Amino acid sequence: MTNSIADIHLADVLLVTGSNTTEAHPVISLEMKKAVRKRGAKLILIDPREIELADFAAIHIRPRSGTDVALLNAMAHVILAEGLEDREFIAARTENFEAFKEAVKDCTPQWAEDITGVPADMIVEAAQVYGRAGSAAIFWAMGITQSSHGTDNVQALANLALLTGNFGRPGTGVNPLRGQNNVQGACDMGGLPNVLTGYQPVTDEAARTKFENAWQTKVKIPPAPGLTVTELMNGVLEGRIKALYIMGENPILSDPNTNHVREALEEIEFLAVQDIFLNETAQMAHVVLPGVSFAEKEGTFTNTERRVQLVRPALPIRGGARRDLDIICDLGQRLSGVSADDSTDVVHPVTNWNYAGASAVWDEIAALTPTMAGIRYERLVPHGLQWPCPAPDHPGTPILHKEKFTRGLGRFTPLTFREPAENPDEEYPFVLNTGRVLQHWHGGTLSRRSEGLDWVVPEGEIQINDADGVRLGIATGDLIRVKSRRGEVTGKARLTNKLPRGMVFMTFHFAEVPANALTNDAVDPVAKIPEFKVSAVKIERV
Amino acid sequence: MIKPDRIVTTICPYCGVGCTLNLHIKSDVVYRVTSPFDAPANHGNLCVKGRFGYDFIHAKDRLTQPLMRKDGKLVPAAWDEAMGYVAERLLEIRDKYGPDSIGFLVSAKCTNEENYLLQKVARGLIGTNNVDHCARL
Numbered sequence: 001m002t003n004s005i006a007d008i009h010l011a012d013v014l015l016v017t018g019s020n021t022t023e024a025h026p027v028i029s030l031e032m033k034k035a036v037r038k039r040g041a042k043l044i045l046i047d048p049r050e051i052e053l054a055d056f057a058a059i060h061i062r063p064r065s066g067t068d069v070a071l072l073n074a075m076a077h078v079i080l081a082e083g084l085e086d087r088e089f090i091a092a093r094t095e096n097f098e099a100f101k102e103a104v105k106d107c108t109p110q111w112a113e114d115i116t117g118v119p120a121d122m123i124v125e126a127a128q129v130y131g132r133a134g135s136a137a138i139f140w141a142m143g144i145t146q147s148s149h150g151t152d153n154v155q156a157l158a159n160l161a162l163l164t165g166n167f168g169r170p171g172t173g174v175n176p177l178r179g180q181n182n183v184q185g186a187c188d189m190g191g192l193p194n195v196l197t198g199y200q201p202v203t204d205e206a207a208r209t210k211f212e213n214a215w216q217t218k219v220k221i222p223p224a225p226g227l228t229v230t231e232l233m234n235g236v237l238e239g240r241i242k243a244l245y246i247m248g249e250n251p252i253l254s255d256p257n258t259n260h261v262r263e264a265l266e267e268i269e270f271l272a273v274q275d276i277f278l279n280e281t282a283q284m285a286h287v288v289l290p291g292v293s294f295a296e297k298e299g300t301f302t303n304t305e306r307r308v309q310l311v312r313p314a315l316p317i318r319g320g321a322r323r324d325l326d327i328i329c330d331l332g333q334r335l336s337g338v339s340a341d342d343s344t345d346v347v348h349p350v351t352n353w354n355y356a357g358a359s360a361v362w363d364e365i366a367a368l369t370p371t372m373a374g375i376r377y378e379r380l381v382p383h384g385l386q387w388p389c390p391a392p393d394h395p396g397t398p399i400l401h402k403e404k405f406t407r408g409l410g411r412f413t414p415l416t417f418r419e420p421a422e423n424p425d426e427e428y429p430f431v432l433n434t435g436r437v438l439q440h441w442h443g444g445t446l447s448r449r450s451e452g453l454d455w456v457v458p459e460g461e462i463q464i465n466d467a468d469g470v471r472l473g474i475a476t477g478d479l480i481r482v483k484s485r486r487g488e489v490t491g492k493a494r495l496t497n498k499l500p501r502g503m504v505f506m507t508f509h510f511a512e513v514p515a516n517a518l519t520n521d522a523v524d525p526v527a528k529i530p531e532f533k534v535s536a537v538k539i540e541r542v
Numbered sequence: 543m544i545k546p547d548r549i550v551t552t553i554c555p556y557c558g559v560g561c562t563l564n565l566h567i568k569s570d571v572v573y574r575v576t577s578p579f580d581a582p583a584n585h586g587n588l589c590v591k592g593r594f595g596y597d598f599i600h601a602k603d604r605l606t607q608p609l610m611r612k613d614g615k616l617v618p619a620a621w622d623e624a625m626g627y628v629a630e631r632l633l634e635i636r637d638k639y640g641p642d643s644i645g646f647l648v649s650a651k652c653t654n655e656e657n658y659l660l661q662k663v664a665r666g667l668i669g670t671n672n673v674d675h676c677a678r679l
Contacts, residue, residue: 005559005582005583006582024557025557025558025559026589026590027559027561027583027584027587027588027589027592028559030587145678146678177558177559178557178558179557179558179650180557180558180650180651180676181553181554181555181556181557181558181560181650181651182558182649182650182651182652182653182654182657183558183650183675183676183677184558185650185653185654185657186648186649186650186652186654186657186675186677187677188654189648189654189657189658189661190657190658190661190665190673191648191649191657191660191661191673191674191675191677192673192674192675192677193671193672193673193674194671196661196665197658202665202671211665211666212666215662215666217665217666217667217669219641219666219667219668219669220669221665221666221669221671222641222642222669222670222671224671225671226642226645226670226671226672226673226674227645227672227674228674228678229647229674229675229676229678229679230678232645232647232672232674235645240642240643241643241644241645241672242635242638242639242643242644243631243632243635243643243644243645244644244645244646244647245628245632245644245645245646245647245660245664246646246647247646247647247648247649247652247656247660248648248649248650248651248652249647249649249650249651249675249676251647251676251679254676254679255676255679256679269635270631270632270635272628272631272632275605276604276605277601277603277604277605278603278605278609278616282605283616285609285611285616286610286611286627286631287608287609287610287611287619287624287627287628288605288608288609288610288616289608289624289625289628290604290605290606290607290608291652293555293598293599293604294552294553294555294651295552295565295572295596295599296599297653298653299652299653299654299655299656300653300654300655301553301560301653301654302560302654303553303558303559303560303583304558304559304560305560305583307560307582307583308654309553309560309562310552310553311552311553311653312550312551312552313550314548314550314552314565314567314572315567315570315572315599316570318604318606319604319606319607320606320607320608320621321604321605321606321607322621324652324653324656325653325655325656325659327625328656328659328660328663329659330621330625331625331628331629331663332659332662332663332667334625334626334628334629335629335632335633335663335667335668336667358653358655361655361658361659362654362655364658365654365655365658382580383580383582384560384582438589438590438591439590439591440591441556441557441591441595445598446555446556446595446598447556447591447595447598449597449598449601449603450591450594450595450596450597450598451597452594452595452597453590453591453594453595456590527678528678529678529679530678530679532679
């Protein structure tokens with residue numbers, strides 16, 4: 001998020017798209033509701049489903065799946081046509097405006113209506129509400145990013161915020177809601193193929209040299225980015241990837257095209273899994289290393305507003321499991337050939353992999369990461385710190401891009417609408433959409449082991465529109481089969497008027513009804529994110 | 543009413559909002575979760591997962607010893623044997639096929655420090671940028 005959770009309620013207008021906030025980020029939805037109820041903020045909701053936030057929305061736009069860029073370009077067109085753009089902000093803080101203006105010149109609301117199915121006057125109204133707001137904040141989640149043009153979708157939203165000067169002030173900004181407790185941190189820590197900590201690119205020689213010197217490496221950090229999850233799985237099948245080390249992830253449930261992932265893991269020469277449960281992926285491993293849960297370890301998580309917060313050990317380690325940090329340090333010592341004698345020398349933890357606790361690891365991170373250089377454990381009590389925090393006396397940064405953007409000027413991106421990779425057709429006439437429910441979480445490993453949660457929602461249902469159900473002779477509770485070009489899944493149907501006609505909705509929480517056996521592994525060319533939200537399927541009674 | 547042996551303040555393991563949790567513990571069992579009103583992200587609010595979704599910590603099927611595949615089956619093994627085997631196989635495969643034949647998936651559920659160190663293993667010891675996690679999924 002460019003902004004903070006604490007300033008959500010200060011927005012005059014909230015534009016929420018591709019986020020079922022009340023179920024996937026319930027506590028943030030409370031702030032959105034507060035803005036609407038207590039301060040009279042207007043909520044523009046863009047979502048094909050009638051989710052709970054629709055009850056709070058001034059305008060609910062329900063576009064055809066995967067047509068975001070057409071809709072957002074048309075909103076920009078209207079803002080420009082009606083002179084609602086922030087000329088001062090555009091002149092002082094942005095670049096490439098003329099090219100952008102040219103790109104949206106023909107994106108009239110009528111043009112967008114033909115593509116998105118959203119009435120032109122509704123697009124005009126939404127553009128006026130967003131364009132006239134004193135402060136407007138945009139929020140999105142995977143409904144925007146999990147698309148074969150996810151990068152375009154995000155840039156289209158950023159274009160709107162640039163056009164109206166909605167950056168750098170409370171109640172504004174572009175705010176992705178991160179789905180996992182430490183997905184922000186895993187990215188910040190260099191858990192990506194193209195960057196080291198704090199997004200220092202691996203393509204930058206100076207950055208690589210800095211890390212090689214600090215770590216005193218015997219190998220060179222390669223100058224080219226590595227492979228993403230989806231590419232790694234393909235790499236196994238192509239014979240390029242021979243070994244995988246997987247920590248705390250279950251790609252068999254969470255990756256697209258499950259059968260393909262399973263095939264890859266069956267084929268691989270060596271698979272090591274570090275986890276707290278023998279999940280579907282761990283069952284295929286050659287070695288399984290038992291780590292510990294969040295309640296038994298020390299460290300930090302970084303939340304969606306870039307706040308680094310302390311995780312404290314509350315319980316003793318169970319049985320013969322080991323702290324994950326100790327497992328990795330043990331591996332580090334074995335791989336680097338540090339002998340047991342050397343490893344007792346705490347003076348050189350950087351090369352000896354013998355840290356005096358998690359805070360010593362953090363100090364190494366801070367020393368190598370300018371945006372986090374000022375963060376120390378003792379400063380994280382009681383409320384954590386939001387990066388960038390470059391110095392020991394820096395208070396952290398609740399709002400990004402205040403005076404200038406990280407790159408200097410904010411760059412408009414001219415965009416052309418592209419269709420999703422797989423639209424419904426005669427053979428597969430329905431669009432499959434996936435998501436979460438309030439009571440469960442991701443692959444279900446944690447939430448399904450919580451008795452109360454699993455009691456409330458014990459099974460994964462396949463939602464279809466009422467009218468579609470009646471037409472196909474399907475009633476709620478009937479067993480139905482959903483088929484895509486990649487796989488098939490059987491489960492109980494639930495008829496609902498919350499879905500548009502022609503849509504099937506499933507969660508990916510349940511191994512017995514695995515939505516990702518159906519989803520498309522077509523990816524965005526830049527972000528390499530799979531198109532989970534649009535797959536063509538057919539349904540039939542079993 | 544149960545009196546806790548201790549209350550430990552930590553961060554919720556579910557979504558990315560980062561709600562502060564107070565774990566109430568009796569005899570090494572978490573029996574109740576609350577949140578302080580001055581918590582920066584959630585002001586004392588919690589969703590149903592944060593407040594009630596903690597049984598997994600005490601689940602009977604938590605892994606408590608390393609496992610190794612022998613004759614096609616995963617069987618219990620000692621730490622030294624398991625770790626030694628992992629290191630040996632990774633080095634063998636690196637020497638035979640090159641560093642880019644190995645991939646590492648770090649974790650959106652694990653801590654910053656754990657993620658940092660595992661990508662350090664990948665980049666600094668194996669010599670590959672094949673590091674990713676489920677940020678996209």
